[in-house]
Amino acid sequence: MANRQQPSPMPIHKYGRYEQVDLPDRTWPEKRITTAPRWLSTDLRDGNQALIDPMSPARKRAMFDLLVKMGYKEIEVGFPASGQTDFDFVRSIIEDPDAIPEDVTISVLTQAREDLIERTVESLKGAHRATVHLYNATAPVFRRVVFRGSRDDIKQIAVDGTRLVVEYAEKLLGPETHFGYQYSPEIFTDTELDFALEVCEAVMDVYQPGPGREIILNLPATVERSTPSTHADRFEWMGRHLSRREHVCLSIHPHNDRGTAVAAAELSLMAGADRVEGCLFGQGERTGNVDLVTLGMNLFSQGVDPQIDFSDIDEIRRTWEYCNQMDVHPRHPYVGDLVYTSFSGSHQDAIKKGFDAMEADAKAQGVTVDDIEWAVPYLPIDPKDVGRSYEAVIRVNSQSGKGGIAYVLKNDHKLDLPRRMQIEFSKIIQAKTDAEGGEVTPADIWSVFQDEYLPNPGNPWGRIQVKNGQSTTDRDGVDTLTVEAAVDGVDTVLTGSGNGPISAFFDALQSIGVDVRLLDYQEHTMSEGASAQAASYIECAIGDKVLWGIGIDANTTRASLKAVVSAVNRAAR
Ligand SMILES: CC(=O)SCCNC(=O)CCNC(=O)[C@H](O)C(C)(C)COP(=O)(O)OP(=O)(O)OC[C@H]1O[C@@H](n2cnc3c(N)ncnc32)[C@H](O)[C@@H]1OP(=O)(O)O
Numbered sequence: 186m187a188n189r190q191q192p193s194p195m196p197i198h199k200y201g202r203y204e205q206v207d208l209p210d211r212t213w214p215e216k217r218i219t220t221a222p223r224w225l226s227t228d229l230r231d232g233n234q235a236l237i238d239p240m241s242p243a244r245k246r247a248m249f250d251l252l253v254k255m256g257y258k259e260i261e262v263g264f265p266a267s268g269q270t271d272f273d274f275v276r277s278i279i280e281d282p283d284a285i286p287e288d289v290t291i292s293v294l295t296q297a298r299e300d301l302i303e304r305t306v307e308s309l310k311g312a313h314r315a316t317v318h319l320y321n322a323t324a325p326v327f328r329r330v331v332f333r334g335s336r337d338d339i340k341q342i343a344v345d346g347t348r349l350v351v352e353y354a355e356k357l358l359g360p361e362t363h364f365g366y367q368y369s370p371e372i373f374t375d376t377e378l379d380f381a382l383e384v385c386e387a388v389m390d391v392y393q394p395g396p397g398r399e400i401i402l403n404l405p406a407t408v409e410r411s412t413p414s415t416h417a418d419r420f421e422w423m424g425r426h427l428s429r430r431e432h433v434c435l436s437i438h439p440h441n442d443r444g445t446a447v448a449a450a451e452l453s454l455m456a457g458a459d460r461v462e463g464c465l466f467g468q469g470e471r472t473g474n475v476d477l478v479t480l481g482m483n484l485f486s487q488g489v490d491p492q493i494d495f496s497d498i499d500e501i502r503r504t505w506e507y508c509n510q511m512d513v514h515p516r517h518p519y520v521g522d523l524v525y526t527s528f529s530g531s532h533q534d535a536i537k538k539g540f541d542a543m544e545a546d547a548k549a550q551g552v553t554v555d556d557i558e559w560a561v562p563y564l565p566i567d568p569k570d571v572g573r574s575y576e577a578v579i580r581v582n583s584q585s586g587k588g589g590i591a592y593v594l595k596n597d598h599k600l601d602l603p604r605r606m607q608i609e610f611s612k613i614i615q616a617k618t619d620a621e622g623g624e625v626t627p628a629d630i631w632s633v634f635q636d637e638y639l640p641n642p643g644n645p646w647g648r649i650q651v652k653n654g655q656s657t658t659d660r661d662g663v664d665t666l667t668v669e670a671a672v673d674g675v676d677t678v679l680t681g682s683g684n685g686p687i688s689a690f691f692d693a694l695q696s697i698g699v700d701v702r703l704l705d706y707q708e709h710t711m712s713e714g715a716s717a718q719a720a721s722y723i724e725c726a727i728g729d730k731v732l733w734g735i736g737i738d739a740n741t742t743r744a745s746l747k748a749v750v751s752a753v754n755r756a757a758r
């Protein structure tokens with residue numbers, strides 16, 4: 186096939202290729218994620234430092250409480266040496282006996298500088314479980330430009346920093362604190378693998394991880410630079426080469442510069458990572474940290490328990506929006522306003538059929554819909570599982586077909602329209618959307634439906650109105666029907682006979698000059714119990730027109746007569 190694209194005028198020469206990893210025997214592509222990783226939320230640090238207006242203490246506390254409530258057990262709560270605000274916040278949650286549950290570890294970040302390390306460790310006094318997270322950049326451009334040092338100089342920053350953390354922890358923290366240590370070679374993504382390994386090993390030589398003394402080695406994609414597959418290769422390579430692997434918690438910290446942080450995290454978990462650092466809804470520096478909600482929900486949608494509670498996604502989102510003073514995008518996976526909504530006809534048709542099939546399958550198995558595997562086209566999860574209703578699942582605009590409109594009538598009004606009637610009514614709605622544009626709300630659909638097919642309480646119209654009185658007698662298989670009706674505004678008693686009430690009514694209608702022929706008839710109950718209503722649908726040939734009518738009544742015969750009247754009135758409209 187011909188490619189007619191032309192070279193762009195952009196300065197491609199300014200950018201080099203990212204180096205691949207020589208790992209022909211990589212194993213991660215065959216792996217599956219079958220359990221949740223350890224999660225760390227860095228909303229209060231990486232997320233907060235990326236805000237135009239960092240969170241106030243009240244907003245920080247609301248975020249912390251939310252993360253605890255959702256089930257996060259490792260929470261980075263700040264950069265206490267950055268200033269009084271972060272320091273005070275860390276102190277406030279440690280000193281509040283109700284703030285940090287026994288099983289939650291708080292973590293704090295620091296540069297590898299002695300004054301900052303001392304202040305950082307000091308902020309943790311009295312905490313039950315606390316981790317100091319130390320970082321220094323290890324990539325060539327940082328070595329040359331920021332630290333102006335050799336590989337050994339940069340390794341020494343990490344080694345000295347680790348030693349200082351251990352010393353200050355021993356000096357400042359009491360036995361009540363279960364202390365942990367995390368090291369990050371910042372800009373891991375641009376660091377040569379052999380050097381990243383060398384630095385991590387040197388850090389471990391100081392920290393001496395062993396049984397009961399885990400070290401967290403966090404390899405950040407500070408700036409995301411490669412395809413997720415290359416990121417996974419780098420993790421598999423590090424996992425293979427690290428010594429003391431059983432005492433290392435190998436952690437990923439993907440940023441989203443290329444828009445593939447979620448994929449990078451998932452492939453790196455397949456490649457052996459144990460832990461993920463990220464932020465809710467992808468908050469964080471530049472294009473954000475990896476989105477913990479998407480990652481967790483991706484597991485959920487594959488039948489893997491994320492060990493985090495997303496069942497009230499809108500409450501999580503409201504708190505997040507309050508804390509960050511930002512809005513979640515309407516297309517954001519799993520939470521955006523529009524992510525469970527279909528406007529287009531083929532999607533709506535498939536969704537409606539999916540819901541119908543789920544109901545039928547559950548009924549056949551004698552269980553409820555919630556007990557069988559979710560299988561509704563275009564909906565990766567049941568919106569109900571994150572606290573959403575089905576109301577917004579189908580919305581109607583000019584791209585919508587019969588399925589969506591039929592779904593709204595079934596869902597909101599318990600009317601299960603026969604297929605040909607769906608087609609007829611969707612043309613009526615289509616004419617409205619073509620004429621007026623925009624969305625047609627469920628209320629609009631119902632109002633058009635009522636006006637078209639049912640006696641419209643706001644604006645009754647039509648030649649014939651059926652009243653309540655009607656009787657049938659059955660003699661030798663012949664029904665004689667008497668119906669009280671208003672015809673052209675005059676009270677009239679219509680009488681006819683036939684081999685059932687409908688054909689008797691057709692016969693009666695002949696007396697007022699209406700010639701009707703039955704083409705199709707369907708009915709269903711709309712609810713259960715003594716006051717149940719029935720809906721009857723009738724397709725008739727009236728003169729040279731073929732039309733549907735509907736009748737709703739507690740009495741099924743009257744419902745069918747009303748359906749005939751609905752079609753007859755439409756023919757004369
Ligand atoms: C990828 C990340 O998200 S990393 C986390 C980044 N987050 C933050 O920095 C938020 C909080 N930070 C701050 O508020 C400030 O940076 C402070 C208060 C901690 C320090 O401020 P300052 O003392 O003014 O130093 P500044 O941050 O500008 O750092 C520059 C110096 O620290 C050195 N430095 C930077 N990072 C590190 C590190 N990880 N370890 C050791 N030294 C470092 C730089 O080389 C530079 O040294 P130089 O002055 O000798 O050239």
Ligand SMILES: CC(C)C(=O)C(=O)O
Nearest residue numbers: 320369371372405407
């Ligand atoms: C401090 C480190 C882990 C970081 O946030 C990053 O490199 O993105």
Ligand SMILES: [Mg+2]
Nearest residue numbers: 231405407438
């Ligand atoms: Mg980061």
